[in-house]
Amino acid sequence: MEKKVAIKKLKSAAVSGKFMADYYYELDAAAKSGEKKIAWCTSVGPAEILRAMGFLVYFPETHSAMLGATRMATDLIPKANAIGYSPDICSYLTADVGAYLEGVSPLAKVFKGIEGPPKPDVLVFNTNQCRDVQDWFKYYGKEYGVPVVGIHSYVGVEAVTSSYLVSIARQMEELVKPLEAVSSEKFDLDRLKEAVALSRECSDLWKEVLDTAAAVPSPLTFFDGTTLMGPAVVGRGTPEANDCYRTLLQELKERCDNREGAIEDEQYRLYWDGMPVWGRLSVHAKMFAALNTNVLASTYCNSWIFSALDPQDPFESMARAYTELFIVRGDDYKEDYIGRMLDFFKCDGIIYHDAKTCPNNSNCRYGMPQRMEKKTGLPSLMINGDLNDLRLISDEQTKTNVEAFIEQLEERKG
Ligand code: SF4
Numbered sequence: 001m002e003k004k005v006a007i008k009k010l011k012s013a014a015v016s017g018k019f020m021a022d023y024y025y026e027l028d029a030a031a032k033s034g035e036k037k038i039a040w041c042t043s044v045g046p047a048e049i050l051r052a053m054g055f056l057v058y059f060p061e062t063h064s065a066m067l068g069a070t071r072m073a074t075d076l077i078p079k080a081n082a083i084g085y086s087p088d089i090c091s092y093l094t095a096d097v098g099a100y101l102e103g104v105s106p107l108a109k110v111f112k113g114i115e116g117p118p119k120p121d122v123l124v125f126n127t128n129q130c131r132d133v134q135d136w137f138k139y140y141g142k143e144y145g146v147p148v149v150g151i152h153s154y155v156g157v158e159a160v161t162s163s164y165l166v167s168i169a170r171q172m173e174e175l176v177k178p179l180e181a182v183s184s185e186k187f188d189l190d191r192l193k194e195a196v197a198l199s200r201e202c203s204d205l206w207k208e209v210l211d212t213a214a215a216v217p218s219p220l221t222f223f224d225g226t227t228l229m230g231p232a233v234v235g236r237g238t239p240e241a242n243d244c245y246r247t248l249l250q251e252l253k254e255r256c257d258n259r260e261g262a263i264e265d266e267q268y269r270l271y272w273d274g275m276p277v278w279g280r281l282s283v284h285a286k287m288f289a290a291l292n293t294n295v296l297a298s299t300y301c302n303s304w305i306f307s308a309l310d311p312q313d314p315f316e317s318m319a320r321a322y323t324e325l326f327i328v329r330g331d332d333y334k335e336d337y338i339g340r341m342l343d344f345f346k347c348d349g350i351i352y353h354d355a356k357t358c359p360n361n362s363n364c365r366y367g368m369p370q371r372m373e374k375k376t377g378l379p380s381l382m383i384n385g386d387l388n389d390l391r392l393i394s395d396e397q398t399k400t401n402v403e404a405f406i407e408q409l410e411e412r413k414g
Contacts, residue, residue, distance in 0.1 A: 005289040006264045010224060012248040019231045019244045024111050030056050031118030037183050038118050040140065042133045043233055044303065044325055045126040046151065046172055046318060048199050051237040052192035053176075054185040058118055059234050060136065064092035066106040067099055068278025068388035076102060077389055090132035091357040091388035097139060120146055122182045124175065128153035128328045130360040149178050153323065158330040160323050168319035193311040195237040196318065200309035202236040203321075205245035207305045210297065212252040214345050217261025218269065218296040219252045223285035224262065225301035226276045232304040267292035268409050271342055273299050274353035275361050275387040280395070287399060291406045297345040299326050299338070300361070327361055334363060335372055342376055348409050350380045351402075356392045379412070381405040 030036040039055040041047050043062070050057045067073040073091060076098030081087050083101070085094050099105055105116035123137040123146065134150060141148035151171045154164055176187045206229070213220045228248065235241030255262075270288070272295050277284065288295050308324055310317035322328075326337060342350065350372065352364035359365065369380045381401060386392040 005286050007221070007285055007289050008260070008262055008264075010220075010228075010248065010251055012244075012251045013224070013228065015247045016228055016231055016244050019235060019240060021111060022240070023234055024107060024114060027056050027058055027118040028111075028114045037121040039179075039182075040120040040123040040137065042125045042129065042137070044129055044322055044327075045124055045133075046175065046322070048192060048195040048237050048309075048314070048318060049172060049175060049179070050124060051195040053179055053183045053187055055122075055179075055183060056118075057234070058120065060096055060117070060140075061092055061133075062230065062234055063099075063105070063107070063117055064096045064388065065278050066110070067095045068092075069281060070106040070109065071279045071390065072099070072104065072106055073279065073388040074390045076104070087357075087389070089357060090130065090136070091386055093132050093136040094357075095388045096136070100140075100143070120144055122146055122179065123148045124179075125150035126153055126322060127151065128155075128322050128325060130327075130358075132360075147178060147182060149175055151175070151322075153328060155328060156330045157323060157328050158333050160320060164323050165316055165319045168323055169315040172315050172318060189314070192314045196309050196314045197311035198239060198242065199237040199306065200311065202232055202238075202241050202245065203304065203306040203309060205242055205249060206232040207302075207307070209245055209249055209252060210301055210305070211344075212249070212256055213296040215256040215259075216269075216346060217259065217263070217266035218294050218345075219255035219260060219262055220296060221262045221285060221288075222272045222295040222298045222301065223276070223281050225298065226278075226281060229301050229304055236304070236306075261294065262296075263289040263292070263294050265292045266294045267413075268294070268348050268406060269346055270295045271297050271338070271345060271347040271350045272353065273338065273350060273363050275300060275355045275358055277353065277355075277385050277393060278387055279390050280385075280393065283395070287402060291403065293406055293409075295351065297341060297347070299334075299341075299363075302341075303327060331363075331366065331368060335368060335375065338372060339376055342378060347378065348412075349378050349405070351405075352380060352382045354382055354384050356384070356386045357389060358387055379405070379408055 039050045073095035077094040079098035080094035231241035306321035308320040
C-alpha cells in the first residue's frame, strides 16, 4: 500500500496566487481597452527596460508552464508539429503555438473572464537561454503583425568579460529607439533606475526565500519553489512582487525558528538540476516526500536571482546580470556553482533532469554527473523526461529509479 504523505502547505502561497491573478487581470484589461501597451518578453529578458517605458509585460514561458501544469500541453504539441515545428524542439514553444492555433488557454480555465493571452504590441527576446525563444517570438510577430526586437547573447560563457558586457549593454541601449516607436512614452533613465532598483530588491528577497532551504529540516521544497517563483518571473521591477516575498519570507523564517520542515520526516536532502516536469509536479512532490526525501533546491528556481543589478549603472549591470545566469555559462563554471550549492544546502545527492526538448537546460549530456561525482563524492541520478511533453516520460521508470537511488543513499548513511 502507498504511504500517505503530508506535505505542509505554505499559507502565503495564497498571496502569490493573488499576485498572479491581479497580474493577468491587469494585462487582460489593458489588452481589451488598449489603454496600456503590452510587451511580450522572454523570462530572462530585459523586463526592466520595458517597465521603465510604461509597458505591461507578459511572459509566454509562464503560459507554457501553465499548459504543462494543467496537462493541456501534450495534446497541443502535435498542432505545432503539423505546421513545421519539430517535436524535438522546445515543448514550451510547441505547446504554446499549439494552444494559439487551437484558440485555447489555461488562463481561461483559471481566471474567469479571461479568454487567453493579451495581444502584444511588441515582442522582446534575449537569446541568453536558447535560440528557440527567438523563433517562437518571430512566429507571433508575423501572426500579430507587430515588431520583434531582441538581444543576441553568448552561450557557454566561462568568465564574464568586459567584451561580453559592452556588447550586451549596447544591444540593450539599442532597443530603446524601436520601443519608443511602439510605446506612447519616452525613455527616461530615472525610471529605468527605479525599475532596476525594484528588480534588484525582488532578486534579493527571492534569494533569501530560496536560501531558507539550507535550514535542517528545510521549510521549502523545489516543487513549492516552481510555483512561488511566479512573481519573480513576471513581476520583477514592481513593488507588489516584493511585498509578496516579504510575506513569504516571514512564514519561512517562522518555520525555520520552529524547526518545521516542508515534509514530515526529512531524512535525505537532494538538489535538482534542470527543468521541472510541469505535468508531474504534485506526483513528484508526493513521491519524494513518501521516501522521506526533500528535493529542496535547484538551478532552475535560482535562475531568477540577479544579484548584479545596480540602479546606478542600469544598462551595464543588466548586461552583467543577464549574462551571469547559470544557463548562459560553460560547464566549468556550472560545476563549480553546483558544487557550492550542494555544500550550502547540505545535500546528499543530485538529480539531473534530462529534458528531451530542452538541451539548453539539461546538463547531464556531456559528462557532468560523472565529473561532479568524482569531485564531490555525492551520488547522482539522471531522470529522462521533459518539461511539457508527457509522451516523453515513463512514470514507472522514474519511480523505480528514484526508489533505487534513495536506497543507495540509505546504504551510504549506514
Ligand atoms: S530554455 Fe529550454 S524550455 Fe526555455 S525556452 Fe529555451 S528550449 Fe524552451
